[in-house]
Amino acid sequence: MRFMASYDMMETIRNTNQWLGASAQAMASYPAFSMFPNPALEWIGAWGAVTERTFSRMVVKPDWNIPNFVGLDGTDRVVTEEVVMEGDFGDLLHFEVAGRTERRRKVLLVAPMSGHYATLLRSTVISLLPDCDLYITDWHNARDIPVSKGKFDIEDYTLRLVDYMRFMGPETHVIAVCQPAPLTLAATAYLAEEDPKAQPSSLTLIGGPIDPDATPTEVTDFGHSVTMGQLEQFMIQQVGFKHAGVGRKVYPGLLQLSSFISMNPDTHKDAFVSQIQRVAKGEAHEHDKHNKFYDEYLCVMDMPAEFYLSTVDRIFKSGEIAKNDFTVAGKKVDIGKITTVAVMTVEGTKDDISAPGQCIAALALCTGLPDDKKASHLEDGAGHYGIFAGKSWRQNIRPLVLDFIDDNETRTPPGYRRKEAAGKAAEKPANKNAAA
Incomplete structure (x- = not known):
């Protein structure tokens, strides 16, 4: 009590x-x-x-409020959200663009479960929608999940990502932003062993703590300065009677x-x-x-206590992903088994949450991946928010990510976005069915 x-x-x-x-x-x-x-x-x-x-x-879940955008034919494209996979702790959301028949890059945007709703990536979604058939992980507020639904730790999170990737198929391009980057990498490695045909085509990791100790920050220092007992004592509370999740332990x-x-x-x-x-x-x-x-x-959501504690313990303190020693349901996940999924990392020089060096560590872990399937980008002058939603993202990083997707796209010609930007694709009706 x-x-x-x-x-x-x-x-x-x-x-x-x-x-x-x-x-x-x-x-x-x-x-x-x-x-x-x-x-x-x-x-x-x-x-x-x-x-x-x-x-x-502070107690509101924001609406997406995605504005219309103009399609290649000059007509307005109305965007609506559709839940395509339901779950107790999160849904897979699809942004349906009315009237669009051209094939687009199928992209899964993995949002953080770190205190804010997936709508924190609204500007990222808006910037990608004209060029992509976009899906996103929409995690639920733990205060609204009854205790009877059970736990949800980082292993459950990883297996949920595996389910999403299987559902979307091998032609998917996954973009993980910040906190989920290490678990998305682990989910991809899990598929590489368990279900290779379901692996995505490419994986882009943006500002994630793959190896938190590579470049210490205030976040990593805090993780090492407190014990798990102290975290549970001072950070974990139980949801009150006002909510459906009454009694559930959460990080509020x-x-x-x-x-x-x-x-x-x-x-x-x-x-x-x-x-x-x-x-x-x-x-x-x-x-x-x-x-x-x-x-x-200011719109914040409660996080399941077991997810928060296992993240601190296994990702930051023990460094299981960084050491390639992560296990799911008792089975070791070997990141070196990733051999066909192209992997790109994005970092910002002024990122004070996941500092440069933490995310690019993923490439060294992919020992079975050829060098021509690896890429990295360090954005000069960009902070944590800027590398996925700010000016740096819009002007520099987004075009690079789309080019990386095109270079590893099986459904459309390589470099299609570059051609589209030059106005060539829109002028050739014969290419319409192959449009990315």
């Missing part, structure tokens, strides 16, 4: 702050106060508006959010102070830069 009381206390604090913000905003908006203009009331109202919005977002999203913010407290403090000033002056708007970022950043 102590763990459950802690969970409910955090929710009570969040709920109280949301109420205080709404109350302050309502009070400052009272019509009678307009008779005597008072700058202090404007500041109170602005503080209330920002506070209420901030704390209300609110606690994770406090950890995220504590890494750069001054940056976040300045951002919110500036936003309150803009609201008070009437310069803020619904979709300004601050709201666009924090509306997503």
